[in-house]
Every structure is written in C-alpha cells, then in structure tokens.
Amino acid sequence: NLSTETKEMIEQLDQSLMDGRYPIRLRNDEAVFELEQDRVFNDNWVFIGHESEIPEPGDYARRYIGGSDPFIFTRDEDGNVQVLFDSCGHRGTKLCRAEQGNTSHFRCPYHGWTYNNKGELVGVTFKHEAYKEIDPDEWKLPKPAKVDSYAGLVFATMNPDSPSLEEHLGDMKWYIDMNFKFPTNGMEVYGEPYRYVLPVDWKQPCENFGGDDYHISTTHQSAIEGGLISEIWHWDEGPYGGLAERVHTHFEELPEMGHSFAAGMIGEDYSPFYGYDEEIHDCFSAENISQEQYDLARRSVVNIGTIFPNLSFIQVGKGTGSNDSGFLCLRQWQPRAPGETELWSWVLVPKDAPEEQKRKINNVALSSFTPAGNWEQDDLAVWDGITEAAGSTVAKRQGVETSYEMGLGNMSNTEIHDEWPGPGVCYNNHYQEGYGRWFHRRWQEEITKEPLPEGAE
Ligand code: FES
C-alpha cells in the first residue's frame, strides 16, 4: 500500500523539483513500483527492439514490457513486425523458450496448442476429441494496442489511447536522427543484447544517461587517469580542455517532456564521424538528416540521451586505451523489483561497414559498457548506495530529499543556448540538471493522471 508519506511526496513532486529537491524514497518503494508498472509502463510507448534483430520472416526474440510482462518480438510470414503476448491461451504457460531464433509457429510445451507468428491459434491437440467446437478467433495471442517504429527502433504501447509514436517522440526525433539516420543506410544491432541485473531503481540510470556529466570526473576518475578512457573526459583540463563545446537539452512540454539529450563537441580534427575509423566514414552522409544535424554529428565526441520512460542511447567517440573506435549502444532500463533493474544493452554498427569494422566497434563497446567494462564498473559501484538509502524508513518517514538545484536560479553559469539549431531547451554547458528535473516531472504526470490510491499508515 502507498503510505501517506509517499503519497504526499508524489503529489508535491512538481513543487519539490522546482525548488531543486527530490524525495529519495521514490527510488525504492513497493507501492511506487506497482504504480509505475501500471501507469508508466503499461500506459506508454516502450521500446521493444530494433528491426535489424528480426530481418527475416520467422525471426523472433523474447522481450518484456515493464521488465516482466513477456512478449515475442517477431516478423510474420508477410514480413510485418508482430509483438505477441507470450502466454498460451490454454493454461497460460510461455510459448517461446529460446531467447532468439527463427520459426513459423510456436507450439506450446504443455499441451501442444500451436500459434503462427501472427498470433493466431492454428492447431489444437486432439481437437476432435477434446475441443471440437473451439473458435480459434477467441484464442488469439493478445497484442499491444499499437506497435510502430521510428528509424529502425520498434516501440509498443498497451494503451489504445496513447498518442501516435510520432507524437510521443516528437522533437526528440531530431536527436535520434543524429545517431540512427546519420549512417546513410542506417544502423544494425550486432550480436545479442547484453543483460544483467543492477541493484538500482530504473529511474536512476535513465536520468544518468539523460545528461549526468557531472559524475564523469569523479566516478570515472581512475579510468581516465589510468588511460582506460579518453583524456577528453577531463572537460576543463588536459589537451582538449576549453575546446569542448558542451550542450544540454531537455523538453519542458508534453508530449516530449522527459526526453533529453546532451552532447560534447570538439573541432572536426579530433574525432570526426564519432571517432569511427576513416575507412568507414563514407557510411555516413547528410542524405537523411539536415546539414545542421550532419555538422553537429561530425563534431560530436559524445552524445547521450534518454527517451521517456526507459530507453537511453550513448554514442562515444574514439579515445585512448582500448577505446580506439567510436561506438553506439542502446540501453533499456527494465524495472524488475523495487530498487532493482535489468539492463538490456545493444551494440549498433553502421549497416554498410565491413565485418571486421563491425567486430572492432563491438569489442570497443563491450570493453566500455558491460559489467566488466571500463565505464560500467564505476557506475555500478556508486548506484547501489542510492537504493539502500531510498528503501530506508528514515527516507520514508523524514521525507529525506536529494539536491536537484544545479542550474536553477544563480546556482551555475548555464545560459540558454540561443544559437543551438536543435529543438528543446538547450543550455550551453553541462552543469545543468534540467534533464533530471523534467524527467521526474514527466514521471509525476504519468503517475498522477488518475487519482492516487488512498495512503495507508
Ligand atoms: Fe498451452 Fe495447455 S498450456 S496447450
């Protein structure tokens, strides 16, 4: 049950955020978790997968909405993408027993009912003896209310009243394009997604990947000093200090509210085309994006973003150490339990790159963002401490708050970037926590769109 204290925290969240404060309890609370499953994940567009994961009819992969609702992501015999609830209409067991593969039909392991990859029931075991008059139309696999894709990214929503995907992504598409439409023939997933469970609330990494550059010089200090990751991450010092142009964009209006984007850019000579090897620079062009997007993409050393609710991307340029190519990852933060998230992480490569380049990009990505990666280890080491404090009775009873004041009032030197060609509210440096405040504001919008249940003691 939602406690009275927690209910108040949710109701007052807009005011708290405006004051630069966030009640930490909202990151580890059973009743909040349940509300999120219902109102955030079952009611909004969520990422399912990339089209390139299922290129041929019959290809499939297992996916989850809200972390634990099972779905099959597949391409039917007509070549259309399908998202099917993975539960047999007879007793409800899971039909899909492998992570990925190719099949024209899913046969239930319990009593053998068989479905095609449009979700239609096409076979009932001992039908004439057991189910003579069964109407197969009544027993199709349930599907999300809407499935749609943008730039190869497939999303689904269980809510028939959701706006179109086009509207949900809104102006955030401009930033998605910079990564997914910059390569003339698009990006494709390389290998299978990495998955692992983190002892952290899903909102924490969503926010971190929406623009937390503030942690780089401390959390990742030893990796920078040890030469494992690039010296450019010394934003204000080192050989490139002062040259970096840093921007930070978020959205304050619906439907884009909650999405955010941040980028660091240097002159073209440092890491052009996201630091990919020169031999694949001709994979990229301004054919599907504007000249402004192309110019920014060419100079970007890093760009990251979060698409509400739980999809992030990170495009990192070439650095030192093992990081000798650019790479792009998609990362989905799947809520599994209060204070527990399963990370799904995909590596993407330009479709037209030669195999040996794709392998190299994949290796660099895996040595950066996996549990053993140069970056990820550091992040994991700090996030779990948040969960412990958030789940405490002190956090609930005293309403312990954390600071979100950066960039508010006179707190930092950020200014609105007047000349920024992209959409959203753009600030001219990274010392700005607008991305976090507006992510949580959107969260509040979703959680309170219906009255909250009565608080219990
Ligand atoms: Fe699937 Fe019985 S549970 S056929």
Ligand code: FE
């Ligand atoms: Fe980090």
